[in-house]
Amino acid sequence: MVPPSLLTEMRGAAMSLTAAASGLVVFLLSVSVVQGQDGWGLTYTSTEICAVKGSTVEIRCSYTYPSPWRGHVNTVEKTFWFTKKKDGERVDLTTDSEYAGRVEDLGENNICTLRIRNLTESDSAEYMFRFETNQAGGKYSGSPGVTLSVSNLQVTSDTNWLYCQSSCPQSSNPSYIWYKNGQSIQGETSDYTSIPNNADSYSCALKGHEDFPSPAVYSPKPPSVSGSPSAEIEEGSSVTLTCSSDANPAANYTWYxxxxxxxxxxxxxxxxxxxxxxxxxSYSCGAQNKLGRSNSTFHLSVGTGNSTMIVNIIRTTLGVLMLIPVFLLGLWIRKKKALRSTTEAREPVEIELDSDPEYQNVSHTAAKTEDRE
Known part of the structure; x- marks a missing residue:
């Protein structure tokens, strides 16, 4: 069991715990809360924690239980941290694939400590501690647990100043690294003075956690402008112009x-x-944010509608002219075929008569018979 003096010391040291943990960028937002009854209890150092993406966080608590319990020696056989259940069973974070290689259970001697490295935004959750003893029914979970909020870094601007910020309250003084066009530049404070250039982008990261920089901010790129319809517009009709630009923060648009x-x-x-x-x-679209401005133009002209009709007539005429040679060629081929058929019909037909020797012999015999008579 934990001596009462140690519990009191832990509850009063919520902020000093963070400062003692080297490399941690964690902000404890509320005081500890004691839970339990009949000798069973659990105390979280803080019930709300805010940490920056990419940093490391430690969630701490202490627990007590009656010993002996109902005449039997009571010993702790299992302890673990959890955030969710699967098939009705609490999932030990050290076995959860989402935390693989990033989570450590450092608890010992009635002190429970969970360390999570390389925090991601999906780590935002309520974390609870559970311990189980060798006695039937000797199990305890500290609920409600500790709410962890993971915040991303953001670069904001004001005139010629840039600021590296998160939604977590600034209860400590971490060091920062600034980047210009992806290359590190001077400064370890949360602010940076510069005269932004339209071609430059800026981002920041916590020192020691350079793999988790803030999203880069930059002035608007030259806008893309399109019109519908895109050519001459008939009088009395409607036209729509659309402008878009890549920018962070998002650009505001103005038409001139x-x-x-x-x-x-x-x-x-x-x-x-x-x-x-x-x-x-000509119409100009201006895209602007706090880091700069960029413009693009688009030209509109009015038409009477005759131009479209003339274009259609020209297209039709060209189509007809292209078909005429094909038509004449077809007629010539048909005429040639007809002429060939007529010529073949008028030519004399030569009939070849074959002599029949047997017939000649018969005729000769008959002539002789007549002569005899």
Whole structure:
């Protein structure tokens, strides 16, 4: 069993535990809570913890149980941490594939400590400790447990300053590394002064956890502008212009018309209904965030509708002209075939008569008979 003085010391040292753990970037948000009755109890050092993605966290507690219990010696046979159940059974985190190679159960002598390395956002959960003794019914789970929130780093900007921040309260003073276009630059504080260039991107990471940098921030790339319809627009019809740009943070969009100072519209989509001649011209889409601005233009011109008709007539005429040679060739072939058939019909037919020796002999015999008479 844990002496009462040790429990009191643990409950009062919630913040010092974090400071004592080298390399940990963990913020304890609430005081410890004692649970239990009839000699059974469990005390979590803190019930809420916020940690930065990629860092290491330690969740700590202590537990007590009656000994002897109902006349029998009571010993602890199994301890483990869990967040979920499978088929009605609590899953030991050291056997959970999602935590493989990242989790350690460091508890001993009624002290329970869970260490999780390389935190990911999916590690945000409620963690509970359970111990089981050799006696029937001698099991205890500390519920509610400790709520862990994993926060990602974010780079924010203000004029010429950049800030590396997370949603966790800044109760410690960690060191940071800044990156410009993927290359590390000076500074170990959470802020960095710079005059952003449209071609540059910036990110930050906790020192010692460089594999988990914040998402890079950068000014808008040159926007892509498209129109529908994309060519000449008939008077009275509608046209839609669309603008998009790669930027982080996301860009805001503003539309301008050439030679006009006031913006025509804001947002990614700009609609013009009842298009007229005065609407013709170049339209500029400006994409802007706190790091910079970029522009692209698109030209619109009005048509009467005759141009489309003329194009269709030209296409039809060309199609007909291409078919005429084919048609004439077909006629020539048919005429040639007909002429050949007529010529063959008018040619005389030569009949070849074969002499019949037997017939000649018969005729000769008959002539002789007549002569005798």
């Amino acid at each position: 018309k050439e030679d006009e100072d006031s913006p025509k519209a804001s947002g990614q989509i700009f609609n013009i209904t009842d298009f007229r001649a005065e609407h013709s011209g």
